[in-house]
Amino acid sequence: MTPTAKKPDIERITGRYIDAWELFGDEIFSAEELETELLRNRDPEDVPDSDKIDQDLYRVSVLGLVEWFGEGRYRVSIPPESDEEQWSDIIESQVSWVRSEIDARRDERRQKQDEPEERSKDEPEVLEYDGNRYMSAFVGPNSNLNSQARYYQAALSPQDHDGVVLRSYQGVANATTKLAEKICDDEKMSDTDCVYRFEISDEEMADVGDDLEYRVYLKETRLL
Structure with a gap:
């Protein structure tokens, strides 16, 4: 095959x-x-x-x-007519990158398993910032308002969270900022299924291992 x-x-x-x-x-x-x-x-x-x-x-x-x-x-990255050696180099490089990412994710999961009071698989990750607890929402290049709103409606808890923190890689920072602005637009949010409303509380670039993570903290203003 x-x-x-x-x-x-x-x-x-x-x-x-x-x-x-x-x-x-x-x-x-x-x-x-x-x-x-x-x-x-x-x-x-x-x-x-x-x-x-x-x-x-x-x-x-x-x-x-x-x-x-x-x-x-x-x-x-590579012209279609490149020779076999060039193709082999880029394939080997990509495979090595994928394997390193898999190893990194497995290490992260092992570390979490070793932590006391491990959270439930279904419980969203929470970051504490400036005295508040923010539910994590990871943002990629294809994230949009509707998918984020559905997630908040399903997972946000008045007992456990003060808002949401959008988290992304540096390369998606501008898109993350624009998404945060849409989430904090009450008129746009009213067209979604989410009952919560937000305002931007703060933003930062945080060290995460060997990389930087862009974070936008959104405080809930309506129900929490």
């Missing part, structure tokens, strides 16, 4: 990688710019919107074929 049979949507996402190379070469580009160029060269009915293109490219970046710079910006 070939590896292709084990990877869903491989034809589409590798096709997106080829689109990026043919239209931008080794230059940095955005998902919106790729959408624009595709619309110039193809039937508009065959061109997905920039959000779907961004999702495809983000998946391609996990394969190591493109570099991700955050905010929907990318660059092709």
